[in-house]
Amino acid sequence: MHRGNDSHSSPSPADRRLSALVRHLQGSPLDAADPCLAAAPTSAAQISVFDHVVRAPEDPILGVTVAYxxxxxxxxxNLGVxxxxxxxxxPLVLNVVRKAEQMLVNDRSRVKEYLPIVGLADFNKLSxxxxxxxxSPAIQDNRVTTVQCLSGTGSLRVGAEFLARHYHQHTIYIPQPxxxxxxxxxxxxxxxxxxxxxxxxxxRGLNFKGLLEDLGSAPSGAIVLLHACAHNPTGVDPxxxxxxxxxxxxxxxxxxPFFDSAYQGFASGNLDADxxxxxxxxxxxxECLVAQSYAKNMGLYGERVGALSMVCRSADVASRVESQLKLVIRPMYSSPPIHGASIVATxxxxxxMFQEWEVELKAMADRIISMRKQLFDALRSRGTPGDWSHIIKQIGMFTFTGLNSAQVAFMTKEYHIYLTSDGRISMAGLSSRTVPHLADAIHAAVTKVA
Ligand SMILES: Cc1ncc(COP(=O)(O)O)c(C=O)c1O
Structure with missing residues (x-):
């Protein structure tokens, strides 16, 4: 947004100084006596063309880590992240990932050329x-087009842009929360x-009746976002x-259906079940869309590896859809990064290596499940008021504790425990050593703060 003076008022000192410098760059000699070339204004506020930019709030999830x-x-x-x-x-780098990276480094035939717009072919097929x-019969019939994207977020965004351009219904229903x-x-x-x-x-479970009523009254053809498993933030799955x-x-x-699959294998420990x-x-x-992320299940968070698959009615439709997905991706980031996708494909x-990954993935899922049991037992042994069985019933990375924002603020202030204000805790951030501290904090919050 343009700020300040209308076009008829006299130019500011900063504008006059800029004009003099531009004239000089265009060949005019500098006049040292020109008052507008005197010392530059000292206040950055006077010279920045971005002075009007207001500070944005921290991202509610990433901001928890900033405070921590x-x-x-x-x-x-930190139970926010x-x-x-x-x-x-x-943080954990899987052994199988380290092994794959070593193989890639040792392979001297590998180069760093650009990938095609749709990414690494092997990676797409295997994903x-x-x-x-x-x-899958859909794969056998060539009815699926898969494009490598920037993790789950990028896959969702590419899918969303495609739908906005090419799908007749522009309303998407997302779960609350x-x-x-x-x-x-x-x-x-x-x-x-x-x-x-x-x-x-x-x-602290699924509102199945409400879900059916809302989808039942959605307009025909509307898009519906579904968490494939381990619903974030509630940990509640149908x-x-x-x-x-x-x-x-x-x-x-x-x-x-537009599926968001950010936790395949992470929920139950079994890739097929999830x-x-x-x-x-x-x-x-x-037909449906699926956004896939390898951030959690392969621990490749920062590599930004994911895929968007669109399951179509016929091979012909799938191939036309792919041609349009390229037009979405090309002006957005041209083509995806090569390293993470090569690790996954390897x-x-x-x-x-696949079997080794399954074992490591199950170990991560099992550790999270064991944290649920330990926290549940710790609250029960303290006699904390309330029914905490949802901690062991919910699934995946998060527990939606039911603690309110005042109780969360209390736990942060008094116990230095960081979580999102909706009471969501990342079970993956807990350990046997820290469970008692968390249970003490929850007990105090529930008994002292309404
Ligand atoms: C439900 C859900 N979808 C998508 C993502 C995207 O993650 P990423 O872009 O890191 O793959 C996340 C990450 O927390 C998530 O929880």
Whole structure:
């Protein structure tokens, strides 16, 4: 937005100084006596063309880590960030990833040329198989187009841009609550974002009735965002029977499913089990979109590796869709990065490495499940008021504790425990050593703060 003077007022000293310098660059000699070339104004506010820019608030999730980093307490605990930590509280690089990287480094035939717009071909093929199943009829019929994208976020964004350009319905329904970035990703792509009921605070479980009612009254053809498993932030997933009812309802109204799969294998420890919701929708022959991320399940957070698959009615449609996806990607970032996708492809195509990955993935999922049990037991042994069984019923990286924002603020102030204000805790950030500290904090918050 333009600020300040109208075009008829006299130029400011900064403008006159700039004009003199431009004239000089165009060949006119500098006149040292020109008053506008006197010492530059000392205040940056007078010279910056970005002076009107207001400070944006921190991202609500990443801001938790910013606050945590500033806290000097030795007992501080960060349960805000959705990244896996070991029992020792350290980030983990999987052994199989290190092995794959070593193989890539040792291979002197590898070069750093640009990838095609759609990314690494092997990676795309193997990613589709991983999420849809090796025997997926849609893959066998060539009805799936897969493009490598910048992790889960980039896959969602590319899919959203494609839908905004080429799909007749521009309304997307997202669960309430959901991962905070969904609203912005879809809104900025030009879709109208609406919500459907998902979570029931009373049971700390699924509001299945509300979900069916909302999707039942959505306009025909609307897009519906579904978390494939390990719903973020609630950790509440529909059962297989509930998924089947959701599928029937959505297909009967021609609602278009857009799956977000950020936690395949991370929820149950089993890659196939965590993809069942998607495969159920693909089995019926209908169309859908799937955004896949390798951030959590391969620990490749910063490599930004993911894929968007679009399952179409026919091979011909899929190939036309792919041609248009290229037009979305090319002006956005031209082509995706090569390193992370090469790591994933190396692991997925080698049977022994794939099995090694499965073992390491299960170990991460099991550690999270064991943290749930330990926290539940610790609260029970303290006699903390309330039913905490949702901690062991919920699944995946997060527990939606039910603590309110005042209780969260209390835990941060008194116990140096950092979490998002909606009461979500990352179970992956806990360890046997830190569970008692968290249980003490929750107990105090529940008994002292309304
Ligand atoms: C539900 C959900 N979708 C997508 C993402 C995207 O993650 P990334 O872009 O790091 O793959 C996340 C990450 O926290 C998530 O929780």
């Amino acid at each position: 980093n500033k806290d000097p307490s030795p007992n501080k605990l 959705g990244a896996y930590r070991t029992e020792e509280g350290k 589709a198989k991983l999420i849809l199943g090796t025997d 959901t991962w905070g970035n969904h609203v912005k990703i879809f809104g900025l792509a030009g879709l109208a974002v609406k919500t459907y009921h998902y979570y029931d605070p009373a049971t 059962t297989a029977q509930e998924w089947e009812q959701i599928r029937k309802l959505m297909r009967s109204k021609a609602l278009l 993809a069942q919701s998607i495969r159920m929708f693909v089995r019926d022959g209908g 692991i997925l195509k080698d049977r022994a």
